[in-house]
C-alpha cells in the first residue's frame with residue numbers, strides 16, 4: 615500500500631504537516647539544523663537531548679539548547695534524566711521555552727548517561743520509566759512523547775512490553791529505533807519490531823533507523839504502519855535527502871546551492887554558539903556537505919585548516935561565486951532573531967555563546 619509522505623498527521627493536538635521527522639542528534643541538532651530541516655520539508659524537528667539537571671541548575675550551555683525560533687514549529691525538545699520530579703520541572707521549563715512537544719530520551723546508550731539511571735537504562739526499569747512519564751505528562755499541557763531503543767541487550771524485545779505501559783502512563787506518541795543499546799549503530803534497525811509496537815499501541819509510532827531514501831521511507835511506512843519515519847544520519851549535511859524523501863524530486867543540488875546552504879548554516883551556528891565553539895563544532899559539517907561527490911576532497915581538507923569561519927565562507931564564495939545571491943535570498947526569508955523565545959525574561963540567545 616503506497617503511503618503519502620506529504621500527508622499531515624497529529625500527536626495529540628499538534629498537527630505535523632509531513633510524515634518525515636528530523637532526528638534528535640547530540641552535537642548536530644542545533645537551531646540551524648532544525649530550521650533547515652523544517653525548510654526542506656521535515657514535518658517535525660527535535661532538539662538534541664538536554665540534561666534535566668542542566669536545566670534545573672540553569673547551566674548556561676544547557677539553556678543555550680533551549681533557544682527556539684519562530685520558524686521551527688512544530689518543535690519537540692528532548693530531555694533526559696532519571697528523577698521524576700526533576701524531569702517534571704525540566705518539562706515545565708521546556709514548555710515555557712516554546713516547545714510544542716516534550717520528548718524524553720529512553721534510548722541513549724552512552725555510559726555517562728545510563729550510569730545515572732537515564733537513557734537506555736530506563737528500558738530495563740519499566741517502573742521508573744512509567745513514573746517519569748506520568749510525572750512529566752501531569753506537569754505540562756503539551757503532548758509528551760518517548761524515544762526508545764528495542765532494549766539494552768542484543769535481541770531484547772523490552773520495547774514491546776514497555777511501550778504500551780508508557781502510553782498508559784501518558785505518552786502521546788512513541789519513537790522506536792529498533793537497535794539494542796549494546797549495538798550502538800552497528801548492524802541494522804529491525805523494523806519488524808516497529809510493526810509489532812504499532813500493533814500494540816493506540817498512539818502514533820515514529821520509525822527511526824536507517825531511513826536514507828524515499829524508497830526506504832515508503833517501505834518502512836508500508837511494512838510497519840508507523841505514522842512517520844525519522845531521518846538522522848541521512849540528513850547530516852544533506853537536507854536535500856529530506857526534500858527528496860518528502861517530495862520525491864530527486865534533483866541533486868548544484869555546487870552553488872550546496873555552498874549557499876553551508877554558508878547560511880555557518881552564519882546561523884556562529885550566531886547561536888559564538889565563533890569559538892562554532893568553529894570546532896562546524897568542522898564535521900564541512901565533510902558532510904561537501905562530500906557526495908559535490909566538491910573534490912582536498913577542498914574539504916583545506917576548509918578544515920582555515921582559522922576562522924569567515925575565512926571558510928570566503929573560500930566557499932570563491933569556489934562557487936553564484937552562492938552569494940542564494941545566501942542573500944535565504945537570509946531574507948529568516949525571521950528576526952530578536953523574536954527567539956525568551957526564558958525568564960532573558961533572551962535565550964545570550965546563553966548560546968557560553
Ligand SMILES: Cc1cc2nc3c(=O)[nH]c(=O)nc-3n(C[C@H](O)[C@H](O)[C@H](O)COP(=O)(O)O)c2cc1C
Nearest residue numbers: 637638639640662663761791822823824845846847
Ligand atoms: C551523532 C548522533 C547523535 C544522536 N543523539 C541523539 C539524541 O540526542 N537523542 C536521541 O534520542 N537520539 C540520538 N541519536 C539517535 C538518532 O536520533 C537516531 O535514532 C539514530 O541515529 C538512527 O537513525 P538514522 O539511521 O536515521 O541515523 C543520535 C544519533 C547520532 C548519529
